[in-house]
Amino acid sequence: MKLLDILLILLVAAAIPGVINRTRARLAGRKGIRFLQHLYDVRLLLRKGAVYSTTTSPLFRAVPSVYLGAALVAVLFIPVGDLPPVLAFDGDLIAFAYTLALGRTALILGAMDTGSPFEGMGASREALYGALAEPALMLVLGTLALLTGCTSFAEIFAAGNETCHSIVFLLSAFVLLKLVFTESGRVPVDDPRTHLELTMIHEVMCLDYCGVDMAFIKVAGWCKTAALSLLAADAVAATICPRWWLTAPLAVVLTGCSVGIVESTQARNKLVRNTTFILTIAALAALVFFTGYLLQLNIALS
C-alpha cells in the first residue's frame, strides 16, 4: 500500500510537467513536444559532466542533494486518496511544511554562494515570498484540522467525507492550488521559461548549476509541485470519493490544466505585485479558516 502511494506520487510528479506543456501547446494551436520530453531532458542532464564557479564553496555542491532529499522526504507525508502515507504522525502537517522550508533554505544558500548579483536577486525574492506564503499554508492546514478534528494528513482526508463542510474543503483546495503557483514558480508569480530580466526568482537561482545537479533540482521541483497538487486533489476528492484512482488523476489534471491555462492566457505579474498576490492568498486562507470556524460553530449550536 505504502509502496503504491510512493509510486503514484512519483507518477503524478512526472506527469504534471507533461500535461502543462501539452495544455499550453494546444491552447497556442501547436502540436507540442513529446509528453515525456522533460524526462528525456533529465536523462540527458544526468549524463553530463559539470562546471562549477570558482567562487563557490563545497556547500554549493551539497545543495542539490539536500534540496532533492528534502523534497523526496516531504512527498512521503502525502496520502493519495485512501492510501496511507509512509510517514504519518500527529502534527505531520508541520513536518511537511518545514521539510519544504529546508529545501528552500538550501537552494537560497546555494544561490548566494555564487556571489552573482542575479542569483542574489532570485534568492532574496524566494526568501521573501517563501516567508509570506508560510502563513497561508499553515492556515489552510489549520482549517483542515479544524474541520476534521485531526492533525495528521492521513486522518484528515480519511475523515473528510464524514464532515459536511464540502464547501470549505473545496475552498481550501483552491488556496492550495494557488500555493502551487507560488511554490513551483509559475506565472503569474514567476516565469519558468526564462531566467532573464525581471523574472528572476526560481530559475535564476539555479543559473550556475548544470548536469547532475540541475537534474536533481528539476526533479525536486516536480516533487514539490506534486506534493502540493496532491494535497489540493485530496481536499477535493475528500468531498466526493476519497479513493486513490480518483485523487491521482485529479491532481495531474487540476494542476496541469490550471497552470497551462494561466500560463497561456496571463502575463506575469509586475514584481511589486507579487507580494500583494501572496498576501492575498494568505488573506484568502484566513477567510476560509473563518468560514470553516463559523460553519463549525453553527453545527455545534444546532
Next chain:
Amino acid sequence: MILFLFLSFVAVVAAIFAAPLRAKAWVSLVLTGTGAAAASAKAVEVLATGRTALLWSFDTPLFGHNSGSMDGLSALLVLIIAIGSVAATLYSRGYLAHHLTTKSPAHVALHYTSLTLMSLAMLAVVCSDGGCSFLFFWELMTIASFLLILFDAERPEVRRAALAYLIMMHVGFVLLIVGFARLGAVCGSASFAALPAYFAQRPVLPLFVVFLAGFGMKAGLFPLHVWLPEAHPAAPSHVSALMSGVMIKTGIYGILRVTAAIPAAQMHTIGYILLGLGAVTGLWGVILAAAQNDVKRLLAYSSIENIGVILLGTGIAVLGKASGNPTVAICGIAGALLHTLNHSFFKSLLFFGAGNILSQTRTTSLDALGGLGRHLPITGLLFLVGTAAICALPPLNGFVSELFIYSGILTGIAERSHTLVAAGALTALALIGGIAVLAFTKLYSTVFLGSPRTHVVAEAEEVDSLRIAAMALPLAGILAVGLFPQYALQIVARAADFFTDAPAETYGLSTVCVAVCRTAWLLVAVIAALAWVRYRLLRQREVRQAPTWGCGFTAPNVRMQYTGESFAEGLQSIARPLTDDSCEGSPVGRNEIIPGAHNYDVRHRDRIGSLFSAWWVETLRVLNGRVMRLRTGKINHYVLFALAFLALIFVLSVFDLL
C-alpha cells in the same frame, strides 16, 4: 550559610586574582566547572527521580526564612546554565588571548571573576525559592554581567550600552522587589511557594503584571527589549553568548514560576496576555533581525524573537490548561521548555561563531564580510548548523520544539478550544518561522558565502582548536536533541511537572517524538544517499571550474554581490513602519541615466528603542535637575533631611497610613 557564601566569594576572587595571567582562564574554568558539575549532578538526580531536592534552608536575623530547592524546572535551567557557562568560559580562553597583552592583569582578573560569579549566581538564582536569596543572587547576576559588558570600556558605545543595561535592569529589579515585598506582606513569606495563596485571596492581575515586567526586563519582552541589541554588540562574544543563550532564560524562568501559580479562574486572561506578548515580541524581533546589518545585532534581535516563541508556547499551554485540555497544555509547555534549552544551544554556538568572525576579521559589519566559508571552514560549518537549527529546519533541534508548539496550537484548533486565538498564534508562528529563514539566510550568505568584500576578510585564518572545542559543546546538544528527540522529551516532561499534573508520555508526544526521530534519520539517509549517487555519477565525468555566469556581463566584481541590505530590501519595504531609517549620502537619483559615484549607507533603528530613550532621557534629566537642588553639600542640611524624614514617618504613623 551566609558565612559560607562570603568565604566562597572571597575564595573565587582571591584564586582568580592570584593566578598568573595566562592561567586565570583555567582557574575560572575549574571554578565554574566545579559549580556546574555539582549542580548538574544534582539536576540529573532530580530529573531521574522526579523528586524535589532541598538544597539549603536557614533563618536569617534580618531577612527571615531562606531556602533553596531544586525541582524539575530548576533542574532543566541548571543544565542549561551549566552547559552554557562552561562553554563560554572555555571559549573565553582563546577569545581573550590577544587581549592579555593589552589589558592590565587586574582588568583580566576582574573579567574572569565576574564570569565565574555570574555563572554561579545564575545557578543559585534558579535554585532559590524566592524572597531575599533570590533577589540577592539576581542582583549579583546583574552586576556581574554589567562588569562583563564593560570589558572594552575604552569604547564610548560600550560604556553607554553597559549603563543603559544597568539602569534598565535596576528598574526591573525595583519591580521585582515591589512584587516580592507585596507577596511577603500579604502571605508572610516571599517565596514562590506563597504565590498560589496570594493569588487565591487578592486580585491576580496587578502582581502578575509587576512580576511580568520585572522578569520581562531581563528576558527581553517586547517593549522592554531595547537593552538587548545594544548590550550584545558591546560585550565580548562569549559574554554575549552567555547573556543571550543563558541569562535571559532566568527571566523566562521567573515568568514560568509566576504563571504556574495562577488560579484556574484567571488563566484565560493570563493566557491571552502571554500569547499576545509572545506573538508581538516574536514578530518584532524577527523583522528587526532581518533589517540589521551587524552580525551581533542581528543575533540579539533573534534572541528577542526566540523569547517571543517561548512565551507563545507558554501562552498556548496556559490557555490549554484554562480550557481543561491537557494535551494542549503539555504540548505548549513542553515546546516552550524545549525551546528554552534549544535556544541556549544554538544561540551560544552562533555567538561563538560571531566571536570568531570578529576576532579574525576585526569587524562584524555584514557589508564588509563575505566568502569567509573558505577561510574559516570549521567555523563556517558550525555556523551553518546553528543557522539551520535556529530556522527550525529538520533534522535539528529547533524543529522539534517548534513542532511541539505547533502541535499544541493545532490540537487546540482541532479540539475547538480558543479556535480564533489559536489561528492567530498559528499565523504569527508561521510568519516568524518564514522571516527567520530570510534573516538567517541573509546572515549566513553575506558573511560566509560569495566573495570577500574586503582584503582583511580575504586574509582571515581559522581560529584555535580551543574555541572550536567550546563550540562543539552546544553543537552536540543541537544534534542530540534533533536526532534523538525522545530523550529530550523525557527531560522536558519531568521539568513540566511544575505546570501540569499528568506526565507528557500519556498524551502521545512520545510517539510523535519517535516518529520525528525516524523522519530525521530518514532525511539524513536520503540526503546522504543522493550525495553518494551524485558523487558516483560525477566521478567518471569531466568536472571543470569557471567564473560565475554573469548573464553575458563580462566585468562583474565583488562589489556587485547582493549585500545584506539588498537581500532584505523586499521585507524592509513592507516593514518600514517598524523602523527609524537613518541614511548617509544620497541614493542614485531617478533621473540619472548614467549614475556617477555615490556613497549611500542606510541603518534601520528600532522605532521602540528611539522612542524609549528619547522619553526616558528627557524625563530623567529634568527630574535629576530638580533632585540635585537638595544636594547642597552642607552637613547641617543633610541632618535636617534626616530629621524631616523621621518627622514624616512619625506623622504617617500617627494617621495610621503606614
